[in-house]
Amino acid sequence: MPHDAADFAAWVYRDFGHDFRQYRLGTLGRRLRHLCAGLHLDGLAALRDWLSSDPRRIDYVVDQICVPVSQLFREPGTLGELRRLVFPALSSFPAITVWHAGCAAGQEAYSMAILLDEAGLLPRSRIFASDISAGALAQAARGLVPAAQLGAAAPRYRASGGTGDLARHFTAQGDQMRLSRRLMSHISFVRHNLATDAVFCEANLILCCNVLIYFERPLQCRALELFSDSLVRGGHLCLGQRETPIGAGGRFAPMPGSRWIYRPTAQPRPPLVLPFLPPDERIP
Ligand SMILES: C[S@@+](CC[C@H](N)C(=O)[O-])C[C@H]1O[C@@H](n2cnc3c(N)ncnc32)[C@H](O)[C@@H]1O
Numbered sequence: 288m289p290h291d292a293a294d295f296a297a298w299v300y301r302d303f304g305h306d307f308r309q310y311r312l313g314t315l316g317r318r319l320r321h322l323c324a325g326l327h328l329d330g331l332a333a334l335r336d337w338l339s340s341d342p343r344r345i346d347y348v349v350d351q352i353c354v355p356v357s358q359l360f361r362e363p364g365t366l367g368e369l370r371r372l373v374f375p376a377l378s379s380f381p382a383i384t385v386w387h388a389g390c391a392a393g394q395e396a397y398s399m400a401i402l403l404d405e406a407g408l409l410p411r412s413r414i415f416a417s418d419i420s421a422g423a424l425a426q427a428a429r430g431l432v433p434a435a436q437l438g439a440a441a442p443r444y445r446a447s448g449g450t451g452d453l454a455r456h457f458t459a460q461g462d463q464m465r466l467s468r469r470l471m472s473h474i475s476f477v478r479h480n481l482a483t484d485a486v487f488c489e490a491n492l493i494l495c496c497n498v499l500i501y502f503e504r505p506l507q508c509r510a511l512e513l514f515s516d517s518l519v520r521g522g523h524l525c526l527g528q529r530e531t532p533i534g535a536g537g538r539f540a541p542m543p544g545s546r547w548i549y550r551p552t553a554q555p556r557p558p559l560v561l562p563f564l565p566p567d568e569r570i571p
Pocket of ligand 1: 353354355356357358361388389390391392395417418419420423479480481482495496497498527
């Protein structure tokens with residue numbers, strides 16, 4: 288029976304394949320206590336029984352552990368830097384791929400579609416927005432935000448360099464606002480786990496904001512390696528304002544003039560050609 292968060296994570300990994308073993312234990316323990324309280328369960332052994340009795344409940348448990356919440360134009364300083372420093376470089380590519388890793392309910396990807404549209408880059412852009420949470424992705428794919436959230440996002444949009452009316456990208460639907468179909472058609476939502484899955488796209492720009500803070504250093508390293516392997520030459524990585532690529536063994540360096548955007552450093556690669564062997568050492 289799991290007695291603490293680490294035991295519980297090991298059990299979930301063994302029985303369900305979701306790997307929380309390298310999540311920060313303090314945060315994981317808090318999330319699990321919160322989940323037990325919400326379900327009126329008396330501790331992790333009871334949570335394990337509850338989950339074992341219907342394994343489909345694992346998606347709910349994952350959502351509760353991950354807290355997939357976000358905001359439109361959440362970090363306007365970073366988005367402003369992207370507009371000023373990265374978009375001019377993106378505009379030199381005939382096709383642009385952006386990957387949001389840990390996109391939660393989609394607001395980050397919606398914000399990116401708006402930024403790219405306003406920069407005239409959307410027609411040649413494809414945005415992949417991935418998350419571990421099936422519930423968050425299902426919500427993200429609807430393209431809806433509460434009207435009140437849109438009003439609250441307007442000052443952040445302007446702080447990021449937006450000059451128009453943010454609401455023009457949405458249409459009203461009851462007390463919700465729907466992102467325009469044209470913008471939505473450039474976003475694909477993908478279930479992808481940074482702890483266990485492999486590279487799935489070649490990206491010009493990767494954003495992974497407010498995700499690495501939940502990971503222990505080895506898992507941060509894994510995610511950063513994945514990003515380094517996914518970026519095209521000349522690509523950029525953008526992290527949350529409380530995160531750095533410190534665990535990446537020098538794979539990334541800050542972009543001059545930016546606080547939150549990084550570029551891959553030149554890494555020694557394995558040789559592309561086989562070493563020369565004298566004829567008498569060659570296998571006949
Ligand atoms: C705090 S939210 C950040 C959302 C958004 N990037 C932002 O900055 O507003 C963290 C997100 O990371 C996701 N996440 C956590 N672990 C993950 C993993 N191993 N692989 C992919 N996504 C993960 C969670 O489901 C959640 O949606």
